[in-house]
Amino acid sequence: MASIVYRGVGPRIAYERRVACLSQADLARGARVSLGTIRKVERGERGVSDAVLEAIAGALGIDPARLLPERERPDDRVRQAMPGLSAVLVTYEEPEEEQDDGPCRDLPELRTAVATVVEHRLSAQYARIARSAPGLLAELCRALDTAAPGDRPEVARLVVDTCRAADAVAFKHGAKDLSARLLDLMRWAGVQTHDPIVDAAVAYVRAELHFGAGTHAVGLRALERALDRAPRTDSAESLAARGALHMRAAVLAGRAGDGDAADVHLDDARELGDRVPEGVYQGTAFGPGSVRVHEVSVAVSLGDGHVGRALRLAREWKPPLNLPAERRSGFYIELGRAQLWSGRPDAAFASLKMARRIAPQHAREHRWVREDAATLRRLKRADAGSLSSFAEWCHAGAGA
Template sequence: MRSIVYHGVGPRIAYERRIAGLAQHALAERARVALGTIRKIERGERGVSDAVLAAIADALDVDPTRLLPDGELPDGHMHQAMPGLSAVLAAYEESDDGPLRTLPALREAVATVVTYRLSAQYARIARAAPGLLAELCRALHAAVPGDRPVVARLLVDACRAADAVAFKRGAKDLSARLLDLMHWAGARADDPIVDATVSYVRAELHFGAQTHAVGLRVLERALDRAPRTDSCEALAARGALHMRAAVLAGRSGNGDAADTHLDHARELGDRVPEGVYHGTAFGPDSVRVHEVSVAVSLGDGRLDRALRLAHEWKPPRDLPAERRSGFYIELGRAQLWAGRPDAAFTSLKVARRIAPQHAREHRWVREDAATLRRLKRADAESLTNFAEWCHARAGG
């Protein structure tokens, strides 16, 4: 899989760096990028990934698109992926001819896109997903009975990665169809933990439709079916369902149900080490992130609780980037509602630094950036740059 790299940005970075009055070593320190890398970029000896581009732009306090040649947009690859994904979804129930790698090679390819999802590298997923999904569908049709559940699990994981792109881009119909493919594959995996994972992911349909109470009931039924063993995988599967159920309960205004599910999630989180289980981060740190999310959803008297928790604890660097970025997006909303716009803007910038593509595609980031811009409670140029970067509407 090719990395997404933008070329021709060196002169623009050097120009903006000089305008900012920064030496190369100062820019490297601010952006947390190696000095040698900065020098090579400015000399045109290497290109720039999305993450490095965003880090440099943040250090220079400019919109990343100002550093790109010819108005190129960092998310162009996502748009290009949509037709390919649609083609796969139109024909997945029928076998077709095409290349087919070995099962170990497919495992490695899926592990790569799962890593991309957890680190919020959606453009990379967009490049890989159409071909990988088509190949996995072929593999599932061609698999011998003993391999079929394994290939089905791989297809579930790949669908989840592709859905992350569609969902973040607001392509709701495409996202729903990817979730249908995931459900179809999950039924062929013959694994109750995969069933729990599919239920966890499909709950996002209720976030998009704002049918939170219905989604809560769906997850509670999934919890009734979830495996009851004491393996780390089973404990994490149940814990993840409780975390998502808590957020749905919070969004529906059901504080009692939210607290109950959070209590269950904490208890299960204390029994497993923080880690990624079947593609979902779970453990004590993930539960803390969801505590902030629930508090923000319920608002009012819960905001102090969210702010207090965030003051006492920050997500560790080994937590997946998408989850850490989400924590600061939620925190920024709590700070904004609590009348702390400067702190909110700082949190949004931290979210962008951790996972630029995740922050850029998040609806709350756009809404909060537009509100901050309207309030004019921070440097106008900085807010304008940020709002343009995340496509925030000027009118809020």
């Protein structure tokens, strides 16, 4: 899929560069693009691709959306993709009648395309997913319909991975009905992989339905049933599949107020995490670092006397760079809530800003970021300008 080229961003880049007290040469070095490119972009002589825009924004330490014209905001691009995803979901079981008029790449090319969209999910690049997922998902449904028997399990697995990426966009942007339908497609395709590890991954993702509905105890029971079905070999993939289910079960138990069950699942996740290297297994980050992130999440979920546990862990440990951006951002969002509850608004605001720096689109669409930014703005008068700017950026008060 060709990258979009954005026009009219030059003045915004120049302004943000001056605010950051950087020369054009400094920005070029930080973004790892040529000085000539920076000069031409700022003069309006050329546009910028997604990759260059994100590199420049990274060097400036800001959300790429701040460099875009209003008509190109990521939120708008995400919402524009929703009808395309809905159309795929209407026709996926009958592609021979509705979807036979499009191209279909060979399996290696599809594998590469899906790996890219998975990477975008892990790094919380939701606008990029929104642009590519509808067409890719339609193509994969066509490929699954025509796949040779030996290829069907792999194509079905690619459908699962792409659905999961599209669901991350739908769920985080509040399209809960679309999210539920994507999860149905994921489950339908997952059965066709005949792989219990994929089944475990689908159960892990489907648990978000219970987070969204507040049915935490029901979701906990569903994950415990999934754990009963999960493979029990000593392969890294099997260990990680069970460990991920225990991590998510621990958080659901915490949200349900069941501290004993949360501790049991955390202990099991910790034991399994110590047996595999930190990595991404069937689309889910798992390992010792991921378990620690979930320890903070469980403590915050339990609230009250457990918040100190989150603060103690954060004093001793910070998420390393080998964790996906979305997970690292989530750590600081959870930590910010613990700091806010413990009467440390300055630290809470610093954590929210760190979450934004790591994964801007993830932080901006997170309900807790909006709630906590709105609370901080009410409680705090110092640094009011920065707080107001942050609150406006994440639409604090909108649905909080």
